Amino acid sequence: MVVTGEGRMIPVIEGWFTMDQEHPHLIGNRCKSCGDYFFPKAYSCRNPDCGGVVLEEVHLSSKGTLWSYTNNYYQPPAPYVPPKPFVPYAIVVVELRTEKLMVMGLLASGHDFKELKIGMEMDLVLECLYKDEQENEHFIWKWKPTASRSA
Amino acid sequence: MKDVAIIGVGMHPWGKWPERKFVEFGLVAARNALKDANLEWKDIQFVVGGSTMYSGTPGVLDGSCLTEEMGWPGIPVINHYNACATGAYSLDIARARILAGLCDIALCVGMESTPKGFFGPTETKDPKDLDMLRFKMGATNPTYFGLYARRRMEEYGTTEADLARVKVKNSRNAVHNPYARYRKEFAMEEVLNSPMVAYPLRLYELCATSDGAAAVILSSMEVAKKYTSTPITVAAISAVSPQYPDAIINLPRVSTDSTHTTVPERRYPKYVAEKAYEEASIGPEDLDLAELYDLSSAWELDWYEYIGLCEPGGAERLLNEGVTALEGKIPTNTSGGLASFGEAAPAQALAQICEIVWQLRGTAGKRQVKQAKVGLSINFGLQGNCSCVILKR
Numbered sequence: 251m252v253v254t255g256e257g258r259m260i261p262v263i264e265g266w267f268t269m270d271q272e273h274p275h276l277i278g279n280r281c282k283s284c285g286d287y288f289f290p291k292a293y294s295c296r297n298p299d300c301g302g303v304v305l306e307e308v309h310l311s312s313k314g315t316l317w318s319y320t321n322n323y324y325q326p327p328a329p330y331v332p333p334k335p336f337v338p339y340a341i342v343v344v345e346l347r348t349e350k351l352m353v354m355g356l357l358a359s360g361h362d363f364k365e366l367k368i369g370m371e372m373d374l375v376l377e378c379l380y381k382d383e384q385e386n387e388h389f390i391w392k393w394k395p396t397a398s399r400s401a
Numbered sequence: 402m403k404d405v406a407i408i409g410v411g412m413h414p415w416g417k418w419p420e421r422k423f424v425e426f427g428l429v430a431a432r433n434a435l436k437d438a439n440l441e442w443k444d445i446q447f448v449v450g451g452s453t454m455y456s457g458t459p460g461v462l463d464g465s466c467l468t469e470e471m472g473w474p475g476i477p478v479i480n481h482y483n484a485c486a487t488g489a490y491s492l493d494i495a496r497a498r499i500l501a502g503l504c505d506i507a508l509c510v511g512m513e514s515t516p517k518g519f520f521g522p523t524e525t526k527d528p529k530d531l532d533m534l535r536f537k538m539g540a541t542n543p544t545y546f547g548l549y550a551r552r553r554m555e556e557y558g559t560t561e562a563d564l565a566r567v568k569v570k571n572s573r574n575a576v577h578n579p580y581a582r583y584r585k586e587f588a589m590e591e592v593l594n595s596p597m598v599a600y601p602l603r604l605y606e607l608c609a610t611s612d613g614a615a616a617v618i619l620s621s622m623e624v625a626k627k628y629t630s631t632p633i634t635v636a637a638i639s640a641v642s643p644q645y646p647d648a649i650i651n652l653p654r655v656s657t658d659s660t661h662t663t664v665p666e667r668r669y670p671k672y673v674a675e676k677a678y679e680e681a682s683i684g685p686e687d688l689d690l691a692e693l694y695d696l697s698s699a700w701e702l703d704w705y706e707y708i709g710l711c712e713p714g715g716a717e718r719l720l721n722e723g724v725t726a727l728e729g730k731i732p733t734n735t736s737g738g739l740a741s742f743g744e745a746a747p748a749q750a751l752a753q754i755c756e757i758v759w760q761l762r763g764t765a766g767k768r769q770v771k772q773a774k775v776g777l778s779i780n781f782g783l784q785g786n787c788s789c790v791i792l793k794r
Contacts, residue, residue, distance in 0.1 A: 320547030327521035351659035
């Protein structure tokens with residue numbers, strides 16, 4: 251008899267986002283000397299004119315503007331875990347409202363790339379990317395259009 | 402700076418041979434280059450191998466593997482990897498060695514045996530490995546190219562026909578290139594009917610992944626004149642990395658630097674060309690041909706602007722007016738480009754060099770650009786790698 255796991259929620263990568271599905275945030279850091287933002291967190295300031303080594307962790311804006319998007323029609327190699335059956339999926343790039351850095355992400359479920367318009371406002375969401383054999387849900391951030399009626 | 406010259410070039414055709422090893426392709430290319438230069442293996446004093454990332458540790462040390470197969474001569478061998486810019490960086494390393502007076506004749510060689518389909522990540526156990534994360538998300542190399550192409554459409558109104566036309570033009574050139582993998586002329590309808598891979602890019606608007614190898618032999622100009630009557634001058638080798646902040650998303654990252662505090666002054670694929678022009682003391686108007694790293698059709702259009710052939714947004718006009726066709730004023734990708742070769746990353750930049758050398762020597766056959774005297778090659782790869790080479794007859 252197969253014993254199934256307890257089905258935990260696991261981030262696909264630790265420490266890059268809060269696991270709060272109501273109000274998710276990406277986690278970055280900010281240089282205390284020059285004020286530059288980094289995502290993911292930098293080891294030290296990446297501004298070559300600064301050289302600061304003291305950074306503070308910050309929650310980044312969860313709103314941004316759509317810079318570009320694409321729709322992928324072929325199944326990628328591992329470690330991509332395809333849904334069964336495989337379906338095309340959209341990937342978008344959004345410029346964060348405050349920090350002015352771009353973050354790539356999958357388009358949230360229930361949305362189609364054809365509804366996207368470059369320049370539109372997008373919101374950060376968290377979704378299950380895939381479930382493993384132990385029934386754990388691996389979570390990742392995604393982007394959804396702010397002005398949408400879908401779930 | 403004293404002159405450094407190319408005295409021999411050689412290639413193995415691009416294609417797919419799953420049962421053959423990377424070093425087999427390298428041996429053919431190296432031997433072809435030696436024959437071209439009228440040299441024996443024992444004349445080579447320094448080897449630079451561009452690593453392949455798909456054949457384990459031996460692949461990373463492919464220059465050493467090749468040297469062993471050719472017969473250990475005791476000379477120094479450097480193996481290195483700079484993504485798609487590898488071949489040009491190999492030239493850079495060899496040139497510096499020659500100019501430093503540490504050797505007279507150097508062999509640069511790149512070779513690769515690629516997996517079928519998409520390039521995947523090199524497996525690591527590091528959960529924070531960016532390459533693993535972006536593949537978990539499903540961001541393949543074509544994903545990034547699709548994002549750039551869609552953005553280009555937004556900024557400049559690039560049409561589906563424009564994207565298809567790049568492939569058609571390049572395929573026409575490849576018909577006359579025995580080293581290209583795809584040697585048939587594609588029609589517009591064929592390209593437009595090919596399956597969508599990463600919107601808006603279709604299968605025939607994206608480069609494939611290929612096996613292949615190329616080799617280039619350099620020497621100082623003084624030594625060159627002993628071996629050839631057609632030495633090709635290395636007028637510039639430019640290699641830059643991005644200037645902070647790098648605001649355009651690039652492989653394998655899933656985010657960019659922030660422009661919150663600092664606004665970027667320059668884009669490095671453009672800057673790398675400017676630096677090369679400066680070193681060669683020429684401008685884009687002096688070029689007779691250019692080999693541009695067309696990872697996708699949209700990339701070729703971007704390159705026209707980065708290398709200064711036209712203003713931003715003007716590339717489509719150049720393409721559609723035939724300016725960059727073989728018979729045009731400034732032919733691009735006379736070899737057929739990545740559109741016709743596919744990509745064998747560590748060998749690709751050297752393949753660009755081979756094409757320019759043949760053109761400048763007047764031995765490009767039916768692909769010949771008349772009176773070609775000055776050629777440029779340029780490439781772009783992940784993690785901020787790009788480089789630009791200018792050759793003169």
